[in-house]
Amino acid sequence: MRARELGRKSVVVGDQVGLVGDTSGAAGALARIVRIAERRSVLRRTADDDETTAEGRLERVVVANADQLVIVSALADPPPRTGFIDRCLVATYDAGIEPLLCLTKADLAGPEQVLGYYAELELPYVLIRPDSDLDALRALLAGRVSVLVGHSGVGKSTLVNRLVPEAARAVGTVSAIGRGRHTSTSAVALRLPAAPGAHGDPGWIVDTPGIRSFGLAHVSAESLLHGFPDLVEATVDCPPNCPHTAEEADCALDAWVAAGRADARRLASYRRLLASRSGEGDPREPERNPGDPLAGS
């Protein structure tokens, strides 16, 4: 249990803590968390599960001390949403951690469209199909704490079960994604088993069954732009305090794209995220960019 002296400071998955009391782990043992070590990284989201109340829009720490965000996206069924991936990339920049794109269901569709969209980024990725071995992924997870995020149905539980069979995550069921604030941030850390013949720490994965997306209301427009490293260089030519919106006639991002130095879809996605931060996004298709493969195609 948390000691009273921690005050309102919350303990989250990934925290390293100091304990006093009975740390034997025996049934009925009681220990208190008296100290939270300084965090190496903090992955945050603005809770957007309830836009109407102040509490619902609170910024929350999701995971502490993570090294990497594994963005799990299916190549089909459901189709990939680059708007979601872009949002996750902003979250990794904000948290100071590395992204890894994990493209599942590679047996159903090829990765060309998604990888083409990210051609200008050095975005590491792995392809997952039911019959492929997971050696490449395991190598990228070794020695690190990795947080897995993805929409429902992308094969996240299937993947977690392949990596950590004893985790027995429920497959094919929609996880707790209720609108209630108690279901929204549950995360669980799972220790990866040592691979036969491998040395060193195999790492940890953090499954986030209730997290549908990253609300970015707490991220500044400038930080948001750093989630788009292919665009950020253009803004040295922007007027001071440029809002980078389409309405700003002197925003240098338009000329940058017109000169072919970045993909117009990336600029559109950045501006869509900007708009969604101020509540102007399209609520019907929050994370789909034009050009994303359509459902069923």
Ligand SMILES: Nc1nc2c(ncn2[C@@H]2O[C@H](COP(=O)(O)OP(=O)(O)O)[C@@H](O)[C@H]2O)c(=O)[nH]1
């Ligand atoms: N074809 C194909 N189906 C997959 C793959 N991975 C998962 N599935 C199926 O996709 C559905 C959703 O998987 P699940 O792991 O529950 O997704 P989650 O909601 O992200 O946890 C299940 O029917 C899985 O059997 C894959 O690589 N290829």
Ligand SMILES: [Mg+2]
């Ligand atoms: Mg699942």
